[in-house]
Amino acid sequence: MESSKRLKEVREQIAEKTRVIIETFCQRALLANEIASLKRKLNLPIDDYLVEKKLAEQVRTICLKFGLDPNKALKLLNLLISESISLQKSSHNPLITPTTVFEETRRLEERGLKVIHLEVGEPDFGPPQRVVDATVKALKEGRTHYTSQYGIPELRRALADKMSERWNASIRSNEILVTPGGRTALVLALSATLTQGDSAIIIEPAWPAYRKCVESLGCRARVVHTQLEDGWEPDVSKIEDLVDETTKVIIINSPCNPTGKIFAGKTVKSIIDVATKHKLTILSDEAYAEFSYRDRYSLLPEDCAKIVVGTFSKAWGMTGFRLGYLITSSQRCTAIAELAGDLYTSVPEPIQIAGLAALECFDEVDLYVAQMKKRCEFITSMLKSLPVEFKEPDGAFYIFFKLNSEVNADAFVEQLLRKHLVALTPGSGFGNYPQFVRLSFCRPEQELREGVARMRELLL
Numbered sequence: 001m002e003s004s005k006r007l008k009e010v011r012e013q014i015a016e017k018t019r020v021i022i023e024t025f026c027q028r029a030l031l032a033n034e035i036a037s038l039k040r041k042l043n044l045p046i047d048d049y050l051v052e053k054k055l056a057e058q059v060r061t062i063c064l065k066f067g068l069d070p071n072k073a074l075k076l077l078n079l080l081i082s083e084s085i086s087l088q089k090s091s092h093n094p095l096i097t098p099t100t101v102f103e104e105t106r107r108l109e110e111r112g113l114k115v116i117h118l119e120v121g122e123p124d125f126g127p128p129q130r131v132v133d134a135t136v137k138a139l140k141e142g143r144t145h146y147t148s149q150y151g152i153p154e155l156r157r158a159l160a161d162k163m164s165e166r167w168n169a170s171i172r173s174n175e176i177l178v179t180p181g182g183r184t185a186l187v188l189a190l191s192a193t194l195t196q197g198d199s200a201i202i203i204e205p206a207w208p209a210y211r212k213c214v215e216s217l218g219c220r221a222r223v224v225h226t227q228l229e230d231g232w233e234p235d236v237s238k239i240e241d242l243v244d245e246t247t248k249v250i251i252i253n254s255p256c257n258p259t260g261k262i263f264a265g266k267t268v269k270s271i272i273d274v275a276t277k278h279k280l281t282i283l284s285d286e287a288y289a290e291f292s293y294r295d296r297y298s299l300l301p302e303d304c305a306k307i308v309v310g311t312f313s314k315a316w317g318m319t320g321f322r323l324g325y326l327i328t329s330s331q332r333c334t335a336i337a338e339l340a341g342d343l344y345t346s347v348p349e350p351i352q353i354a355g356l357a358a359l360e361c362f363d364e365v366d367l368y369v370a371q372m373k374k375r376c377e378f379i380t381s382m383l384k385s386l387p388v389e390f391k392e393p394d395g396a397f398y399i400f401f402k403l404n405s406e407v408n409a410d411a412f413v414e415q416l417l418r419k420h421l422v423a424l425t426p427g428s429g430f431g432n433y434p435q436f437v438r439l440s441f442c443r444p445e446q447e448l449r450e451g452v453a454r455m456r457e458l459l460l
């Protein structure tokens with residue numbers, strides 16, 4: 001009887017505490033809105049990690065007072081901060097985004113106009129003929145069944161062998177999961193590593209999928225900004241500054257989309273040291289690894305907690321096949337494969353056979369890469385004649401250039417598309433880079449030449 005009376009009392013107390021939390025949460029949202037408009041007026045960035053750090057310190061002190069582990073409260077703090085940030089962002093929409101460029105391009109093309117596509121990261125060469133033949137043969141032979149959620153053993157083995165050979169590593173097939181594209185590999189890797197309220201470190205400018213995925217998992221994306229003036233090299237001490245108990249992952253992408261930057265070997269080694277010291281996983285997106293125009297340090301041979309993401313989309317021109325993979329410890333691979341099986345059962349069998357054939361086509365890959373390197377040299381020499389600044393790409397197939405401060409980059413992208421029929425991607429899609437624009441040089445030289453000529457008309 002005593003206990004049930006006490007239960008009633010405690011329930012009323014907990015309900016009261018919950019009401020107070022919700023009321024405080026609503027008041028906090030109103031304050032966050034006010035902060036958003038003040039920051040906009042003062043032209044201040046949305047993220048303020050110093051303020052976050054101070055708050056985290058106060059959270060730890062409060063938890064200590066109650067004898068509680070601060071981890072859960074710090075996760076709650078991340079959720080509250082993410083909430084404020086999304087409120088601030090909703091009133092901060094850029095004029096033009098990769099999506100609006102895509103939609104406007106489609107509208108123009110529906111009117112019969114021919115647009116020069118320097119916005120998409122899709123090589124113009126198709127898959128090697130042997131890949132197409134192998135796919136057709138697989139279909140004809142009835143290889144159209146469910147497979148293991150890990151991928152067919154032949155492909156896992158071939159990936160382990162080829163990637164070990166190319167990157168001087170010793171990968172075993174049970175460390176490989178075949179996925180429907182690199183993007184899915186990334187989503188699976190992050191889903192298996194993060195839980196709500198955790199944080200992940202992203203080095204910007206970056207492919208927007210990282211931030212979107214981290215945030216959609218209810219986690220906080222903490223960003224290290226890199227600058228053109230520093231050659232896009234990240235300052236590793238800034239990465240370490242952002243680590244706390246909630247941090248689980250550092251995402252790196254070298255060569256990088258959108259800058260084409262390959263991180264210096266010593267930078268990668270310092271990132272590994274920070275990750276090891278704080279027991280973090282490195283998610284290394286190596287989608288553009290083959291497109292390296294100078295020495296590149298791969299994470300594959302490294303014995304640290306890592307997940308390496310790869311894709312057949314870029315180096316084999318197989319974007320529409322939707323075939324990728326991830327490489328990690330066998331234990332982690334098993335956990336991620338379980339999630340993969342629950343989500344999509346397995347990757348289509350003929351597509352996996354196409355991947356197997358692709359791994360026999362490194363001669364073609366080498367030709368594609370050589371062609372892209374030539375285009376890289378061509379486009380950099382063309383762009384040098386325009387009033388733009390950039391660092392020559394070390395890899396990938398993008399140039400991230402800066403317009404001079406008198407030109408509004410969003411308006412430039414918009415006008416170039418509407419009036420001159422050249423599509424580019426605004427820099428704001430890759431982080432806080434409103435003066436920048438990404439150009440993808442996946443097109444033949446004559447289109448690149450024509451694209452730059454039309455840019456010149458608008459800029460000079």
Ligand code: PMP
Pocket residue numbers: 121181182183184207253256257285287310311312313319323324
């Ligand atoms: N990583 C990066 C950095 C990318 O730019 C892309 C595609 N744009 C991918 C991964 C994934 O490509 P896919 O899903 O086609 O394999």
